[in-house]
Amino acid sequence: MIGRISGNLLQKQPPQIIVDVHGVGYEIDVPMSTLYQLPAVGAVVMLFTQLIVREDAHLLYGFATEAERALFRQLIKISGVGARTALSVLSGMSVADVHAAVRAQDSARLIKVPGIGKKTAERLLLELRDRLGAQVGAVATDVAGSATADVVNALNALGYNDREANWAVAQLPAGVVVTEGIRQALKLLSKS
Secondary structure, eight states, X not given: OOOEEEEEEEEEETTEEEEEETTEEEEEEOOHHHHHHOOOTTSEEEEEEEEXXXXXXXXXXXXXXXXXXXXXXXXXXXXXXXXXXXXXXHHHSOHHHHHXXXXXXXXXXXXXXXXXXXXXXXXXXXXXXXXXXXXXXXXXXHHHHHHHHHHHHHHHHTTOOHHHHHHHHHHSOTTOOHXXXXXXXXXXXXXX
16 A cells, blocks of 8 residues: 655646655645645645555556545445545545535535436445444534534625635635635735
């Protein structure tokens, strides 16, 4: 199992990147949330990884945080959800947003993710509720998740899409209050 990769970032071609580790270039598929956090090409990068071995390929997936990788692992355990669908979920929603959707049993938020229909969203909510039970119930996650969701919802109301809003929220410091988070996110989005 390859659990982590650290090396020079050679190439970015969404959703795939190439990381050079001592002369070996690893092709790694990453969600958009991770892609937005990567440094410029040529810089050193460290990713948490998940190796999936199939009959016809060995596929490596990379994540900026352990929380993203853990959620990816939970998603691919669900019947009918493959690695591509799991990457789509992580590209369209932050980990906190997925937890908030599971807590609220809000399938409408999941349906916004490309490739997720109503039945798949309902199955994800049902199975993730059982798998993420302890994590979803944590008080710290509740506070951070609701503040994050509020900032994302405000940015959506102002015309930003989910990808832009989630990227801006990921850049915010931990524990930021909603009003300050919205202001800082708008500044970030105006610069990009």
